[in-house]
Amino acid sequence: MTNQVQDLRDTIRKAITSQRSKIVTPLSSLLAVEDAIGYVPREAVEEVAKLTESTVNDVWGVASFYTNFRFTPPAEHTVEVCWGPSCHVLGAPSVLKAILGHLKLTTEGEAADGGITFKYNTCLGACAQAPVMSIDHHLVGRVKAEEALKWVRRLHEESGAGAVRHIGSHGRDEDA
């Protein structure tokens, strides 16, 4: 086992054994892993199965059910644009179009030339400030296409080249 894999396993173990919740389940453990490293690698599924005395199959079943889990590492930065109804009527389509165009993407995924993961969000919970986007979990409301682009450009400049990978809407299409 390489050191890297060992480190990953250690990080995962630490995340799942130091959960705040008194009741530890496959779901709570997977969420803890996602919080810690941003995705759920195969190692995490194995560790969670061990800890919760479930089968690897069961844990995969849970992980593949909820749409927030992804199975490949996200890019350094994550940009989410809400396309919920309130945002939609106030201009989310033009924000989406601008960002997708800039990142040369047609749907969710990692931009080919930079460290940005792009995601749709069904509602960021700030509907009264629509349209809303989130940049590394920082919310920006009443956003216009140009302003959204400014944010994305800034991230783009900051980050190095990211992995070239297009993934399905739930991030699991390619690695199945």
Next chain:
Amino acid sequence: MTEAYGVLVESARGHQRTLESKPRIRVGTAICGQAAGALEVLEALRREVARRGLDATVSEVGCLGLCYAEPLVDVQFPGESRMFYERVTPDKLPPLVEAHLVSTSIPMATLGAPGFPGIPDLYDLPMMLNQVRIALRNAGHIDPTDLYEYIAVGGYLALDKALSAMTPEAVLGEVTTSGLKGRGGAAFSTGTKWGFLKGSQAPEKYILCNAEEGDPGAFNDKGILESDPHTLIEGMILAGYATGATYGYVFIRHGHEGPIERTQRALEQAYEAGLLGRNILGSDFSFDAEVSLVGESYVSGEETALMEAIEGKRAMPRYRPPFPAAVGVWGKPSNINNIKTLAYVPQIVSNGGEWFAGIGVEGSAGTAILCLSGNILRPGMVEVPMGLSLRTVVEEMGGGDADRQGEVFADGRAPGWGAERRETGHGAGLQGDGRGRGHSGVGRDYRRRRGGMRGGHDAAAGGLLPVRVVWQVFPLPPRDHSSAGGPGADVPFRERAVRSGADA
């Protein structure tokens, strides 16, 4: 009053006196405030206060509901009114801190004596005019991370009253008398549901609070958690006392950090103060509670799916019967309520069921908590008596939209907006075209033409009230779509968003 509560009240009063002895600046930092830039304002404000060496308290508060005015900052000097400033930006702050009334920053409202000539009282703002704030009574006023502030405004008084002077049957009786119906969607009588759980003799029973709120456009459940989490906790403990349950879960969607953090913190404080855990307030009642997180999946808001999620599995609804009151989470009898339902309970116990029953309309007691968003002048969150017309909410309180064209998309779950709308609809008249949107056929589509409103409404559905009102401006196409769902209704929403995203 229990001795333990007396001690808490004493401390809370002392704490309140200290707070009131200094200038206080409140910043709304709920999700909507954050999206408007409240965190930047907060940071700049803290810096400015430190730079000037001011002895002032800067507090984060939740959501007052006036989201259109965010970032909303209010300043209060000892013994003076609270002055509310709208759409504050970091560069507006220095003068605000200095004099808090200079030509460039005129407060939008004041609260409390003596007021200020020419500036309206907070509750005279159009958006506040029709409000009856029960579950939202503290939202935007108190620091949600400060237990003493909640106690100072009467928090946990209902719990103290129940534990010291009421039997569980009496608490259940008040809830039944109140006519409270579940705000999660099905409008089921809360008293009756609690009665089912009470009837079970099992030693281990659960109270579940549903704050999943997966519906896009709805943010009131998160709003309550962010603004006043102790109200919910108190409601849950009371539900436990009334039904004999001893464990509670607050179910929140993973990723909404503000609501999760504030709820978790409130739970810890409640434990420290002896309001949760063994022998609450020195009584022989014990109750534990924790937050349970779920991954993203719309269906996990359904009650039995949610139980599966708490158990760590895929959120797949269970077959019924058996019903949750017999076999719920971990196979034990459980009662599940929406967070809004539980948030009403402390006030019902304090003021009596009759009081609550007197608000709203026959068959739909109490208030409705609604979110306004979309192309509306004043987006935000309001709490209005059941029976108020949608037109009053959208046009008078929300300010309507600019070009007077469009449709109101009122979707969601909660009881109340029943046939009575016809009587109180200010002549607007709702006519049903029976189109359901969302689950349980509760969603509907109000289309307004020449000042009238037409609703896809099923008067017989037990009176269902939208929890969110999204004022949409889909320009009305030439075809008559009064029996369809508006332009592109045949295309699922996600697809529509992509399509227009690609076309635009």
